[in-house]
Amino acid sequence: MSVTVDHESLAAESLGLTTIGHVLSHLQRDNRLVINLLIDGQKPDLGRLGQIRAAPLDGHTLFIETAEPQEIALEVLGEVDAQLEDGDRLKDEAVDLLQQNNPAAAMERLSGCFTIWNAARESIQKTTQLLRIDVEKIEVGGRSLGDLLVDFTDQLRQIKASLEGRDFVSLADILQYEMTQTTTHWREAVAYVRRAAGGE
Incomplete structure (x- = not known):
């Protein structure tokens, strides 16, 4: 599992984040908007956002870019x-x-x-x-x-x-x-x- 947010590593495991949805909610609490998301180097199908959010972080590489509203x-x-x-x-x-x-x-x-x-x-x-x-x-x-x-x-x-x-x-x-x-x-x-x- 590897999570990179704005080109910095995010210690997802030590924060208790186990799913992609947990990571996205964590960023939202910091008032950040996700403007780019790559899962294992691929852009996800946002039509399946519910499934994506439920997916475990284990075995995946996440790259996220954010911006302030x-x-x-x-x-x-x-x-x-x-x-x-x-x-x-x-x-x-x-x-x-x-x-x-x-x-x-x-x-x-x-x-x-x-x-x-x-x-x-x-x-x-x-x-x-x-x-x-x-x-x-x-x-x-x-x-x-x-x-x-x-x-x-x-x-x-x-x-x-x-x-x-x-x-x-x-x-x-x-x-x-x-x-x-x-x-x-x-x-x-x-x-x-x-x-x-x-x-x-």
């Missing part, structure tokens, strides 16, 4: 911030194209916006879960982040309705005013979560 959160939030800037640029281009009566080109930009906005929403939700931050306690623009997430879903519905009705004037207005405010709120939420993660 805050470290991962700060990295993700930095990427979200950069993506939101790209999303703003694409949104502004889409509005300009709609005002120039060029909806086909505007839709291309808008497609990129949707991808960015959905990724930002997901990343913020997952990061707050990772850091155990209640989205209802994050206040953005006088409202909770939970409310902002609901607003965002409503705005996407309005955008969809404008697209289906080919109402490009309303679409341009939603993008120019409401989505500009929403991305400002996303940035404030990112800043809040970054502070909570110790990044500012």
Whole structure:
């Protein structure tokens, strides 16, 4: 049995750790996230996590790399911030194209916006879960982040309705005013979560 965590040997036997699950729980108690796991040099099938956790350490070589949740959160939030800037640029281009009566080109930009906005929403939700931050306690623009997430879903519905009705004037207005405010709120939420993660 050999257990290596972050390139250092872990005395699993003297700690009373007898299964792979014991080792993973031990690391979790130290507030570490497993970002890489090799068992006998192979990546395990995570679809069988229950079986993997129950497997005895005897006769196996474990190599584990970990990271602190805050470290991962700060990295993700930095990427979200950069993506939101790209999303703003694409949104502004889409509005300009709609005002120039060029909806086909505007839709291309808008497609990129949707991808960015959905990724930002997901990343913020997952990061707050990772850091155990209640989205209802994050206040953005006088409202909770939970409310902002609901607003965002409503705005996407309005955008969809404008697209289906080919109402490009309303679409341009939603993008120019409401989505500009929403991305400002996303940035404030990112800043809040970054502070909570110790990044500012």
